[in-house]
Amino acid sequence: MNGASALGRAIGHSRLLRVDPVACDGIGMCAHLAPRIIDLDPWGYPVLAGHPLDDADAPRAAMAVAACPRRAMFIEDGPEKIT
Amino acid sequence: MNQTHLVAEHASPAAQRRDRRLLEGPVLFDAHRPVLLAGPACDTLQAHCARFHRGPDGDTGRARDRDPGTPQARGDLLEDLDRLGLAGRGGAHFSVATKWRAALAAGGGGTVVANGAEGEPASAKDAALLLHRPHLVLDGLALAAHATGAVRTIVWLHDGADDVRRSVTAALAERRAARLTEPLARIVTGPDAYLTGESSAVVRALSGGPALPEFRRSPAATRGVDGLPTLVHNVETLARIGLVALAGTAGHRDSTLVTVLHDRRRTVLEVDPATTVVAAVSRVGPIHPPQAVLVGGYGGSWLPWHVAAHLPLEHRALQTAGAGLGAGVVAPLPAQACGLTETAAVVDYLATAGARQCGPCLFGLRAIADLLLDLARGNGGPGHLRRLRRYTGLVTGRGACHHPDGVVRLVGTALITFQDDVDEHARRRRCLHPGTGAVLPIPARPAVASRSGRATGTATVPSAGIPGIPGIPGIPGGRR
Numbered sequence: 032m033n034g035a036s037a038l039g040r041a042i043g044h045s046r047l048l049r050v051d052p053v054a055c056d057g058i059g060m061c062a063h064l065a066p067r068i069i070d071l072d073p074w075g076y077p078v079l080a081g082h083p084l085d086d087a088d089a090p091r092a093a094m095a096v097a098a099c100p101r102r103a104m105f106i107e108d109g110p111e112k113i114t
Numbered sequence: 115m116n117q118t119h120l121v122a123e124h125a126s127p128a129a130q131r132r133d134r135r136l137l138e139g140p141v142l143f144d145a146h147r148p149v150l151l152a153g154p155a156c157d158t159l160q161a162h163c164a165r166f167h168r169g170p171d172g173d174t175g176r177a178r179d180r181d182p183g184t185p186q187a188r189g190d191l192l193e194d195l196d197r198l199g200l201a202g203r204g205g206a207h208f209s210v211a212t213k214w215r216a217a218l219a220a221g222g223g224g225t226v227v228a229n230g231a232e233g234e235p236a237s238a239k240d241a242a243l244l245l246h247r248p249h250l251v252l253d254g255l256a257l258a259a260h261a262t263g264a265v266r267t268i269v270w271l272h273d274g275a276d277d278v279r280r281s282v283t284a285a286l287a288e289r290r291a292a293r294l295t296e297p298l299a300r301i302v303t304g305p306d307a308y309l310t311g312e313s314s315a316v317v318r319a320l321s322g323g324p325a326l327p328e329f330r331r332s333p334a335a336t337r338g339v340d341g342l343p344t345l346v347h348n349v350e351t352l353a354r355i356g357l358v359a360l361a362g363t364a365g366h367r368d369s370t371l372v373t374v375l376h377d378r379r380r381t382v383l384e385v386d387p388a389t390t391v392v393a394a395v396s397r398v399g400p401i402h403p404p405q406a407v408l409v410g411g412y413g414g415s416w417l418p419w420h421v422a423a424h425l426p427l428e429h430r431a432l433q434t435a436g437a438g439l440g441a442g443v444v445a446p447l448p449a450q451a452c453g454l455t456e457t458a459a460v461v462d463y464l465a466t467a468g469a470r471q472c473g474p475c476l477f478g479l480r481a482i483a484d485l486l487l488d489l490a491r492g493n494g495g496p497g498h499l500r501r502l503r504r505y506t507g508l509v510t511g512r513g514a515c516h517h518p519d520g521v522v523r524l525v526g527t528a529l530i531t532f533q534d535d536v537d538e539h540a541r542r543r544r545c546l547h548p549g550t551g552a553v554l555p556i557p558a559r560p561a562v563a564s565r566s567g568r569a570t571g572t573a574t575v576p577s578a579g580i581p582g583i584p585g586i587p588g589i590p591g592g593r594r
């Protein structure tokens with residue numbers, strides 16, 4: 032299985048990349064840093080791959096999170112559904 | 115409701131006692147303004163107690179049997195609601211028992227909100243309930259606070275809902291005079307905007323922010339207003355909780371309030387879960403077979419009439435047909451109207467009514483509305499349809515609230531239901547139903563919420579009782 036990161040496996044969680052759409056201003060830094068998992072819509076806002084992060088993507092995802100000028104992006108432990 | 119049904123219902127006092135209804139009959143509103151045209155009179159506290167068989171001191175047999183201070187008594191109502199599978203009536207149909215358990219697990223001590231800010235332009239059920247049975251809603255509010263260990267109760271309304279506010283204010287004054295033992299209930303109002311009643315907007319406003327939806331990493335039932343457990347319940351949900359507490363599960367008869375939009379009027383009806391769409395619409399007036407019906411609300415689903423007519427007005431049954439009960443709106447579309455044009459007008463309104471916070475919603479809904487308006491006016495072609503499908507796919511699930519998801523649902527079901535109209539508009543640039551006026555009412559008032567649109571007009575109406583002292587909520591006679 033290549034779905035969950037080592038950390039995710041250790042604590043029994045998958046990990047998801049998420050964005051707070053209210054905080055996001057569509058600056059687009061994230062999509063440049065992690066193009067494999069972040070796309071931009073026609074208006075410049077990030078469209079995230081909905082599936083859990085795999086080991087290969089985790090470092091890029093962390094870079095995207097750290098680079099966001101609006102602090103809108105974060106990595107969340109699944110699988111709990113947040114409403 | 116036919117005559118035989120009426121006779122059967124009132125045959126015996128026992129049958130009457132079991133027949134717990136929210137309303138006595140249809141309530142009529144003007145479709146384009148929030149004006150009440152006709153309906154049963156508002157219950158006073160005395161009438162309310164008589165109707166629901168409380169004793170002269172306001173006591174009820176069932177409530178008397180409980181010791182409200184014990185965890186068992188709290189759990190009792192929760193178990194009843196769980197057994198009945200009571201779901202919220204604000205649109206999301208989320209389990210009440212699950213919400214309560216989350217609030218209890220988080221330690222209680224927070225807020226319960228009776229949400230009467232009915233943003234849905236076609237809906238009037240919450241107003242009808244607050245105008246006629248305010249005490250039933252306030253009973254439910256006090257019971258929910260008691261059962262979940264909340265210390266604060268709020269009635270959340272729109273600024274412009276003057277008649278509703280008067281009704282609730284009078285009811286709270288009566289409860290204060292009767293010295294009910296329940297938490298202090300306050301009326302708090304927010305801007306007259308479509309999203310003011312969205313639950314995260316309510317929580318944000320009550321925490322001192324603007325009345326706009328917010329992105330929440332944990333549910334409000336766990337961490338809401340001021341970081342404490344917060345339950346935002348639609349007023350119909352609370353009335354239902356009040357009925358269950360008064361009548362118990364044995365006497366419980368499920369029903370739903372729906373607003374039928376027909377002949378430029380909104381009529382609020384109380385229907386059994388078995389009542390079909392055609393039966394509900396027929397109760398409002400003679401109908402010529404419509405071509406389609408909008409179910410749920412403006413963020414709801416269009417269904418062709420032949421599909422919808424014999425479906426029961428019950429959430430799960432509607433789900434199997436690709437719709438849902440939503441906020442309980444049933445809006446038949448006359449055969450001579452253009453479904454595409456109606457949908458374009460509604461989506462244009464919904465795009466304007468957004469909170470302007472999330473990019474995909476702010477830009478995406480505007481783009482979708484403009485494409486639809488072009489198509490409706492005969493200025494769009496097949497390329498418009500392709501972009502429409504692409505954009506609706508792109509905005510789904512990408513807002514802080516479900517506003518864009520509702521628009522996607524409406525547009526998606528419109529493209530299927532009105533396929534012939536859409537083809538005619540896109541390929542031949544003409545309308546199959548020219549010259550018909552708009553059927554669905556579009557509010558003329560400014561629909562845009564703003565970041566400066568904070569909760570205003572806070573009317574503090576202290577109700578009776580001694581906060582912190584256990585008592586049976588909502589039961590008169592808890593003398594100081």
